[in-house]
Amino acid sequence: MPQNVWSLLAFGDTGWGDELLAGASITVQLAIVSLACGLILGLILAFGRLSHWRALRWLTDVYIIFIRGTPEFLVLLLVFFGLDQVVHMAATGLGFQSGFEIPKFAAAVAGLSLIFGAYASEVFRGAYLAVPPGQIEAAMACGMSSSQVFRRIRLPQMWRFAIPGLTNLWMVLLKDTSLAAVIALDELLRQAKVASEATREPLLFYVSAGVLYLVLTGISDIVRHRLERSAQRGFAR
Amino acid sequence: MFEIAKSYLKLKIAMSDGVCAGLDPITPHLFASQCTRFIDGFIVTLELLVFSSLIGFAVAVLIVMARVSGRPLLSIPAQAYTYVFRGTPLLVQLWILYYGLGSLGEAGLGPLWPFFKEGWWVGLLTLVLNTSAYVAEILRGGIENLPRGQVEAAEACGMGWWLRMRRIIFPQALRIAWPAYGNEIILLLKGSALVSTVTVLDLMGQTRTIFARSYNLSIFLYGAILYLVMAGAITLILRFVEHRMAIPRVARKAAADPATAPTR
Numbered sequence: 001m002p003q004n005v006w007s008l009l010a011f012g013d014t015g016w017g018d019e020l021l022a023g024a025s026i027t028v029q030l031a032i033v034s035l036a037c038g039l040i041l042g043l044i045l046a047f048g049r050l051s052h053w054r055a056l057r058w059l060t061d062v063y064i065i066f067i068r069g070t071p072e073f074l075v076l077l078l079v080f081f082g083l084d085q086v087v088h089m090a091a092t093g094l095g096f097q098s099g100f101e102i103p104k105f106a107a108a109v110a111g112l113s114l115i116f117g118a119y120a121s122e123v124f125r126g127a128y129l130a131v132p133p134g135q136i137e138a139a140m141a142c143g144m145s146s147s148q149v150f151r152r153i154r155l156p157q158m159w160r161f162a163i164p165g166l167t168n169l170w171m172v173l174l175k176d177t178s179l180a181a182v183i184a185l186d187e188l189l190r191q192a193k194v195a196s197e198a199t200r201e202p203l204l205f206y207v208s209a210g211v212l213y214l215v216l217t218g219i220s221d222i223v224r225h226r227l228e229r230s231a232q233r234g235f236a237r
Numbered sequence: 238m239f240e241i242a243k244s245y246l247k248l249k250i251a252m253s254d255g256v257c258a259g260l261d262p263i264t265p266h267l268f269a270s271q272c273t274r275f276i277d278g279f280i281v282t283l284e285l286l287v288f289s290s291l292i293g294f295a296v297a298v299l300i301v302m303a304r305v306s307g308r309p310l311l312s313i314p315a316q317a318y319t320y321v322f323r324g325t326p327l328l329v330q331l332w333i334l335y336y337g338l339g340s341l342g343e344a345g346l347g348p349l350w351p352f353f354k355e356g357w358w359v360g361l362l363t364l365v366l367n368t369s370a371y372v373a374e375i376l377r378g379g380i381e382n383l384p385r386g387q388v389e390a391a392e393a394c395g396m397g398w399w400l401r402m403r404r405i406i407f408p409q410a411l412r413i414a415w416p417a418y419g420n421e422i423i424l425l426l427k428g429s430a431l432v433s434t435v436t437v438l439d440l441m442g443q444t445r446t447i448f449a450r451s452y453n454l455s456i457f458l459y460g461a462i463l464y465l466v467m468a469g470a471i472t473l474i475l476r477f478v479e480h481r482m483a484i485p486r487v488a489r490k491a492a493a494d495p496a497t498a499p500t501r
Contacts, residue, residue, distance in 0.1 A: 069429035069468035070461040074441060077448075078457040085454060150498060178326035189329055194297070196336065203337035210333060211327045217324040 009208060016195040016205065023191030024212050030108055030177045030187060033056060035170060037113035042120025049125050060121070067118035072176050076111035080183050083107050106170040108180040116173050123165035127158040167224040174216060188212055253277050270458050271447045278443030279463055285357075285429050285439060285468075289364035290422055296365060297372035302402065304377055315373070322370035327428050330367060335359045335435040358430030360439075368425045375417045379410030412482060419475040423468050430464075442462065 011018040048060035067075065091100035131154050139149045181189035192209035196202035221234045257272035268275070322330065335356060343350040352358050383406060391405040411418075430492040433442035444460030 053331045066461070066465065069336070069427075069465040071427040071441060071464060073427075073430045074444070074457060074461055074464065077445070078454065078461070081448070081452075081457070082454055170350075175326040178328045179431075181328070189326070189332070193332075200340070206329060206333040206337045210329045213320065213325045213329060 005084075005204060008195075008201060008204060016191075016199070019191045020188065020193060020205075020208060020212060021190035023209075024216065026185070026187040027174075027177050027189075028216065029169075030105065030112070030180060030185070031174045034109050034112035034116055034173060034177075037109060038116030038120055038173070039166075041113055041117030042124055045117055046124035046128065049121060051130060064118045064121065067115055072111075072115055073179055073182070075115055076108070076179050076183065079111035079114065080104075080107045104180070104183055104185040107183065108177070108185050112173060112176060112180075115176065116169060118210060119169050120166065123169065124158065126165065127161035128154065130161040131157050140163050147207035154174060160231045163227055167220075167227060170224075171217060171220055174220060175213070178213070196203075247281055249277070253280065258488070267451070267453060267455060267456075271456075272441045274447055275463060278438060278440035279467070281357075281438060281442075282426070282429055282440040282464075283467065285361060285364060285432065285437075286422075286426050289361055289368060290425060292361075293365045294372060295427070296369035298374060298407075300369060301376040304373065305380055317368040319374055322367055323374065327367050328431050328434065331363045331435060333433055333435035334363050356432065356435040356437040360429070360435060360437050361370070364425065364429060364432075367428065368421065371421050371424075372418065375414045375421060376410055378417070379412075379414030380406055382413050383409055387495060392423070400469070412484070414480075415479050416474070419472065419479075422471055422475065426464070426468060426471065429431065460465040 178189045192205040196205040253276035303311040391401045430441035448456040
């Protein structure tokens with residue numbers, strides 16, 4: 001049997017190795033783009049939660065509670081079908097023929113970054129508040145304006161406090177990309193599904209996909225250790 | 238046994254009928270017309286959550302004891318187990334077990350086939366395996382955050398490994414780990430929605446079925462509200478337990494410290 005296994009996982013027209021790797025590449029792209037969008041959203045939400053306007057605080061709180069208590073899978077489907085209907089309505093409204101479709105990659109990025117942003121905003125808020133108040137008072141006593149305090153004192157240190165939380169969220173995000181297989185985006189798990197349906201070898205291909213995910217999270221783990229070490233530079237632990 | 242199962246089934250039907258009769262006048266027509274489906278799914282999700290969290294906790298205790306036993310023969314497999322289950326997506330684990338192992342069929346699985354045929358059982362198994370890895374890691378964090386002096390004091394009192402574990406280490410580690418454990422239960426609830434991809438009609442499965450018929454987006458919002466209700470109730474229960482088991486006059490550790498929180 002092992003010969004059979006290797007020919008199934010081979011590269012080229014006969015094997016599925018290259019398809020799986022292409023899927024892994026889509027997975028990584030999806031995770032990175034969602035990370036970028038999610039970080040921006042997270043920062044915006046964090047400032048919403050720290051704002052002086054009660055309505056804004058309340059609104060961001062409701063959003064975060066919604067994301068924390070709703071399955072990622074449901075959020076993803078809601079965004080996918082929601083965007084689909086919005087685009088469809090806009091297209092027909094503007095007089096185009098229907099049959100307009102939202103790219104699956106964009107829908108998956110939207111769903112994943114909405115989730116990532118909500119959790120990231122918690123991390124950012126924690127990091128913002130973790131800067132000791134004495135330092136802020138000292139900076140103000142030196143005559144810095146509040147924007148200077150933010151730029152020179154808070155922002156550089158927020159990074160240090162936010163890194164452990166953000167790297168943790170990255171791991172969650174990387175694994176959550178697999179949900180996009182359900183909306184038929186050609187990422188790693190979906191490619192494994194296609195391969196297993198074509199060859200009737202689901203065990204082999206799903207385990208292979210699992211191993212590739214393990215490789216991706218393993219690499220992330222190494223990067224995480226490096227980042228955390230660099231963020232803690234010069235601080236006694 | 239069969240009688241109990243039958244009356245439990247009757248109870249479930251009565252429950253969803255009763256709840257829906259109560260909700261009927263205060264909910265929108267679209268929800269009310271599909272209410273029994275939603276509540277049926279709600280109950281299935283609740284069952285999965287209760288069973289997987291209880292069994293998963295028991296498995297996690299075994300794993301963490303192996304992990305901190307100090308014997309490589311036990312701790313290395315335990316470490317490998319948590320690494321694999323925390324390093325791969327839940328959906329992949331579920332599909333490996335359901336579609337992968339399930340493809341071996343009756344010929345390959347023998348007496349296990351009736352088990353692997355049912356999405357509900359495979360879903361439960363996957364959730365147990367997955368959550369036990371995370372909970373084991375959370376408990377390990379609690380054990381390692383315990384002041385070293387306590388363990389030494391227990392040793393000095395002549396307590397053996399098992400007695401130390403039972404009286405000193407575990408009760409305190411559980412208190413330290415409790416907030417993180419609560420987070421994990423919420424994540425487990427959300428993860429359980431994935432069993433709808435292996436034919437289980439849990440809350441997510443019912444929501445998707447109803448949506449496929451009506452193509453009305455508010456169906457997803459109703460599903461989300463029901464998940465939020467469950468998540469809110471779990472949070473309240475866990476907080477109640479936390480207060481009950483807190484030691485009076487002992488300040489609780491800053492559990493929300495992101496640097497020490499166990500990683501997902």
